[in-house]
Amino acid sequence: MNYKELYTITEDLLSKSLTADEFIKHYNDLQQSNNIFADNEYKPLTYRIQCNDDNNDDIMSYNDIVSCNDKLYNMLMNNIINHDNIDRSYNRDNKLQNKSLHKIMTTLIQQNYKCEHVTTAWVKIYEIYERFNIFSYFNPNNLLKIFFICELPGAFIFATNHFIRTKTHLKYDWNAESLNPNIRGDGFKDMFGLVRRYKDNYDFGPLDGDITKEENIYYYSNKYKVDLILSDCGIDVSDKLYEQEKENLIIFKSKIKMALNMLNNGGIFIFKTHTLLMKSSIEHLYLLYKSFKDVYIVKPQSSKKYSNEIYIICINKEYGDYNIINISDIPIEILKCIYKANENMIYKHMYSNNINIIKGKYWDNLPEQIINIIQMEKIYVMENFIKSLNIVSINDNDRLIQY
Numbered sequence: 519m520n521y522k523e524l525y526t527i528t529e530d531l532l533s534k535s536l537t538a539d540e541f542i543k544h545y546n547d548l549q550q551s552n553n554i555f556a557d558n559e560y561k562p563l564t565y566r567i568q569c570n571d572d573n574n575d576d577i578m579s580y581n582d583i584v585s586c587n588d589k590l591y592n593m594l595m596n597n598i599i600n601h602d603n604i605d606r607s608y609n610r611d612n613k614l615q616n617k618s619l620h621k622i623m624t625t626l627i628q629q630n631y632k633c634e635h636v637t638t639a640w641v642k643i644y645e646i647y648e649r650f651n652i653f654s655y656f657n658p659n660n661l662l663k664i665f666f667i668c669e670l671p672g673a674f675i676f677a678t679n680h681f682i683r684t685k686t687h688l689k690y691d692w693n694a695e696s697l698n699p700n701i702r703g704d705g706f707k708d709m710f711g712l713v714r715r716y717k718d719n720y721d722f723g724p725l726d727g728d729i730t731k732e733e734n735i736y737y738y739s740n741k742y743k744v745d746l747i748l749s750d751c752g753i754d755v756s757d758k759l760y761e762q763e764k765e766n767l768i769i770f771k772s773k774i775k776m777a778l779n780m781l782n783n784g785g786i787f788i789f790k791t792h793t794l795l796m797k798s799s800i801e802h803l804y805l806l807y808k809s810f811k812d813v814y815i816v817k818p819q820s821s822k823k824y825s826n827e828i829y830i831i832c833i834n835k836e837y838g839d840y841n842i843i844n845i846s847d848i849p850i851e852i853l854k855c856i857y858k859a860n861e862n863m864i865y866k867h868m869y870s871n872n873i874n875i876i877k878g879k880y881w882d883n884l885p886e887q888i889i890n891i892i893q894m895e896k897i898y899v900m901e902n903f904i905k906s907l908n909i910v911s912i913n914d915n916d917r918l919i920q921y
């Protein structure tokens with residue numbers, strides 16, 4: 519069952535006014551058919567951008583894409599408004615529960631495998647490395663060069679070090695940039711002490727590290743040639759989610775420009791972004807498709823389910839020209855593929871929001887036993903997820919910061 523169908527089930531449930539008993543019966547039926555709650559909420563999603571013969575007859579031209587994307591956008595915004603409007607007391611509790619689930623996950627990983635500074639970002643990039651076998655693409659006889667864009671406080675750096683040191687024989691060197699915390703009060707601080715300890719590795723450029731400024735893009739593009747680029751930035755728009763993709767477009771374009779300039783042939787580029795509904799986003803994704811051998815759109819399992827964030831994984835760079843093709847000249851099969859990826863990611867997000875609204879609606883009247891089952895399901899899914907990461911403990915000498 520895909521997320522569009524799952525979302526429809528939750529819409530149907532939401533339209534009904536059930537008693538607690540009726541709700542429990544529905545819940546049990548859905549559980550038995552394995553359709554609802556934790557498993558589906560925490561599933562990772564992956565799409566490869568490719569010309570396949572998806573027979574979606576709604577989309578025959580780029581004009582169809584534009585109107586379908588508008589519809590998706592409007593649905594998502596309505597869903598987010600409904601989600602924001604749910605009973606505040608429940609929402610607050612539920613957020614705490616979800617937060618604590620992520621907190622349990624990061625604490626367990628940190629304690630059990632001697633990892634440094636495990637945050638959700640740490641787990642997300644570790645999950646991507648493991649699932650996509652990222653380091654198998656690099657020749658162990660060469661020094662691997664890595665550049666981190668927008669990397670403070672530096673959880674990606676700790677996760678990368680942990681993975682390389684415990685699971686590969688690669689030798690590597692790294693540099694990172696971010697908003698300079700000494701100049702830009704609006705950026706993240708050096709909370710883990712990485713800048714203090716590795717001041718030569720952090721390069722804040724000629725200005726303030728802001729990658730939306732052409733002078734900075736030019737500086738990094740000319741100074742570094744690397745094999746792997748990671749970028750985890752986004753502008754916080756929690757107070758105006760309507761503008762999320764638009765507000766982040768400039769960062770989205772800047773990191774793509776930098777990556778195409780800085781990556782060696784065969785290089786890999788992994789970055790965070792949000793929905794891909796705007797014309798310019800689609801044109802840039804097509805540029806990546808033309809520039810790399812494989813491009814994937816991914817929602818990691820460890821990514822927060824009430825967020826639109828997704829990761830784009832571009833493997834094996836072949837071309838580096840920043841040459842934007844107008845959407846009307848992009849093959850329709852590619853447009854359909856991008857649409858399908860977007861559609862599923864968005865339906866998954868709306869499904870998770872609906873589950874939250876449903877629980878909020880019935881929570882107070884649910885017996886303790888059902889609440890416990892719901893909580894235990896989450897823990898069970900999370901424990902299995904941690905096992906699937908195959909994390910190995912790191913030697914003290916291989917840690918980035920010695921204590």
Ligand SMILES: C[S@@+](CC[C@H](N)C(=O)[O-])C[C@H]1O[C@@H](n2cnc3c(N)ncnc32)[C@H](O)[C@@H]1O
Nearest residue numbers: 668669670671672673674697705706728729750
């Ligand atoms: C989500 S955090 C980074 C998470 C990262 N994986 C880590 O663990 O450090 C985003 C970072 O991007 C930085 N940032 C935001 N806008 C930026 C910009 N225009 N140029 C450079 N850095 C930026 C923020 O200050 C923050 O440090």
